[in-house]
Each structure stands twice: as C-alpha cells, then as structure tokens.
Amino acid sequence: MSSPQDNSRYERKADFEKSLNSLLGLIEGITIDGEINDQEIQFLENWMQEHRINELNPPYDKLIPLVAEVISDGVLTKDEMRLIKVTCNSLAAHEYFNTITADIQRLHTMLAGIAADAVVSKAELSGLEAWLAEHSHLENSYPYDEVSNKIAKVLKDNHIDQQEQKELLRLFGEFVAMQDDKTITNPTVNDNSLCEKNPHIDLTGVFCFTGASSRYSRSEFKKVITGLGGIVTEDITTRLNYLVIGNKGQPKWKFGSYGGKIDAAIKLKKNGHPIQIIHEIDLHAAIDAG
Template identity: 40%
Template sequence: MHSDHESYMGFSLLSRLNKSLETIVGILEGVSIDSVINLREVSFLTEWIRHCDDVRHLHPFNELIPVINTALADGVLTEEEKLDILWLCSRLDTKGDYVNNVLYDMQRLHGILGGILADGKITETELTGLMGWLSENDHLKTCWPYDEVESLISGVMQDGVIDEKEQLLLQRLFSEFIQLADDKTITNPPVIMGGQMVGLCSFAPAIKFEDSWFCFTGASTKYKRRDLKEMVEKLGGKFTDSMTGKVDYLVIGADGNPCWAYACYGRKVEAAVNYRKTGRNVQLVHEIDFHDAVADALG
C-alpha cells in the first residue's frame, strides 16, 4: 500500500465495506442485465471477489463470500443463485447514515458498468437494460458520470445498432469504473462536453507554470505532496489543496487512492468536471504528463 494511503485506512473501513458490497451487487446486475451470464462474466466476478481479501473476514463479507464461492464453484452462476446472492446483500445492511444513498447508488452504477463490460463486448440488449436502470435512478442526474453515461448511451442507441466506433467509446468509458489489480487511477475516460465526446484528462497537455494555479488529488507514485508543491512554486506556479474555480490544472496522482468512495476518482475530479461544464478552463492532467512538463521546464 502507498504510504500516503495508510492514514486513511483506519477510519475508512465502513466505507470500504459498503463500497465493496455495492460494487458486487452492481456487478451481479451488470453481468445479468441481458438475462445471460457467460463464462467470462463469471470469471470477472470471481476475480473481483479475490480482490476483497482484506475485508472477507469481516461482516458482512464473512457471510457473503462463502455463499458466492459456493455458487461459483461449478463455473456457472444460475438465475436462482444470483437472486439468492442479491437477497443476501439486501439483508446485509452495514450502511447506517455515514453518507447518503446517492453514494451507494453511484457505487452500484460503477459495478453495473463493470459487469456489462466483463465479457469484453457491450450489446444493444445490455444498453437497453442499463437505460432502464438509469431511468429508475434519475436522482443521480448531475452526479458524474451519470449524465455522461446516459448521454453516450442515448446517442449510441438512436439507430439501435452499436457500430465499431461506438463500441470502442462505450468500452473506454465503462472500463474506467472498475478497479482491479494495479489499475488504481483514471487514465482518460471520455465525457460529454457541449455535445462533444472529449477525454477527461488532457492529451499531451501544454502546461504553463508561471502564475498558474495547481491542485493535486490522489497519491503520486514518486513524490510526497509537499515535493509536488515545491516543484510548482519553483517554476513560478501557485499551489492549493482545494479544488476551486481559480485552479488551472488538477493533477491526478498515478497511484490513485483505495479509500476514495468512487474507486477511480474522488471529490476533486468531480468538482473539476463540474467547473468544466460551466465553461471554466480547468485541465485535468495525469501525473505522468505533469512530470514530463516539469522536466521540459527545467531543461
């Protein structure tokens, strides 16, 4: 674990339990949204369960994991087994009042997106099921990435057929919201801006340090936050810990943060996206591009 994350782990246990539970429910809904569960989708769910090792001995996972493992033992997840697991999840309520229901529903959406993509292909039937889920959960409107997902799917489904370009766009977006293995941070998911599909992180950004405001989120693979601050200030830039309207560049640490409630991004990223929607020219920059820009500026 990255040292920057250790201080979060002690007080984030409840949120990590809930996030894992909601994501598993979402994956189950996603892999079965077209009424078919294939071998690749079962393998995806099995792999996700393997990544819950740090909480599997705790309630509710000490009850849930054995049930899921039994269901997956033969390499097949039947409809009845899925319903049994979903029923158990609904009874294993650890939520309390520490965050509102929007958080849980958004975590479930992330799981659904991952479940749909589990077999490597997104079908028209799956998108129809997803649109139904989005309609039933329209209280998530304005919460990123609900609007982007809904807008992209609506555009793709206008002619009722997913062409090759649309398939790639859908896969690119959906793949950002399930964290497995070392994929700890967003890379460049597309978002809808002014009716156009654009990348969230700037591609090969031209970064100007002099008199520009920088903010950082997540953890760096190379430096402490204070080191990043010193780099910016040495090159004539200004640093802030808060994602406000004055920020020009939000740098996203390549090591992510396992305590983020939304797994692949955090509050600052969502705030930056909302600023961009209002016309504020804030650039989201991946840490790798930031280091390249620093190297260029230092000559």
C-alpha cells in the same frame, strides 16, 4: 476526537459497505441482459479473490463463502443472484455513504460488469438505460451524464457499429479494474472532454480552480465567487462541489498528463463524491446569467 483505533474501525466498516455496493453493481452489470457467460463469471470470481484476505473477518465470513458457493459450478442462476443481493442488503449498515454515493459505487461496477466480456450489446445498453432512468437522482454525478448521453447517441439508430463499440468499451473499460485505487487512473482525453456537459452551477457552492484562466487572476476569481456567496478553496476534498478548469489549460494536458487537482477530483468522483469538473466558460456563463 476519534482515536486512531476508532478511525481504523470506521475505515474497515466503510470499506466493507463500499465492497457490498460494488458487488451489487457487478451482479447487476453481468446479468443486465439476462445472459451470463464464462468471462462474466470470471469477473465475479475476481471480486471474490480481491476480498479473500478478509474472509475470516465478520461480516466477510458470511459473504465470501456464499459467493464462492454460488459460482462454484460456473453458473449464476436468478435465484442465486437474488440470494446475493438479499445478503448484501442485510449486511449493509447504510451509515457510511449517502444514497447518491452508494448508487454511484454500484454504477461503477455495473459498467465494469457489462464490459467484462469485451462486448457491449444492445440488450445491455437498453437494460442500463432503464437503470439510469430509475436512478435519475444521480444526474450531475460522474459518470451518470457521460454514460446516459453516450447510450442515447448510440441507440439513436438502434445499431451499435464498430466505432461505437470501441467508444463504449473505452468508456466502460475505465471501471474494469476491481481495486478501488486502480480505477480511472489514466485519462487519455483533452481537458474539454473531462468537463461536465451543460452543468448546473450553484454559485454558493465550494469551488477550486486549476489551470490558467482567460479572464481572472486567482485573487480575482476568489473575490467574484465569495461575492456571490460561494467558497473558494485550494484543496480537493469531499466538501468540494466544483473544480474549474481554466480556459487556457496547461500544455501537458493535451498529452493526457493531468495535474494533481484533476487527478484527485477524478478519484473522488470515482468513489462516488458528487464533485463536478467544469470548464471556465460554463462558470462565466453562470456568473453572467446570475
């Protein structure tokens, strides 16, 4: 069994690896259109300030001075960007997060970087679309599908109108907060828009239910899922595959105030864990088809 000291050491190393993934994503986001402005440089400065508390501790003692030097003149050149990427990759242990989790962490701060100047351009969307195509292994991991679908819809007419600009900033803006525990904390949409669109559901996965079902009692839900080879749990943990939102929901959801299970699942998705939030109707369809 690990001692508290061992756990503390693991958390520090895991946090560092996550910060590297976040920095890589931020660099990719603010440079994705080939242009860098003052607001985007300031966003990179914000990242550095968030981590200055660790600048005397290895391996931050190598990374923080590098970032500080690179942005000291208010300009980020391609060579400097490449140097930061090489340094991040050389320092990363790649032992705490799998590829999907690491790339989702990068995607979160890419979106934040794109939204840093409060304008989303066609060049940025095209660059992001290309990145998503190269990382198709992230499908079904939040927010890959949501972002991919939004880009396809917006670029369909090769024009970003005022309403679409607002919608993009609203979606990307969820990731602007740099502190991990401040991202995705206040969803303002109804329960249907929280759910994955056309999810692929493996009925042998791990399920949790929230809200009121239109078909099952909790005991019936458990009996059906376990009968199909799945597992039902009452807790939101990293082993969870699906959080099922009941068709009858909860009255308070329509006001943007969600229960603890949904909040916990969203936070885990934000941290890169491939949990899917699915609607009960999609689960019924998967069961009926199976």
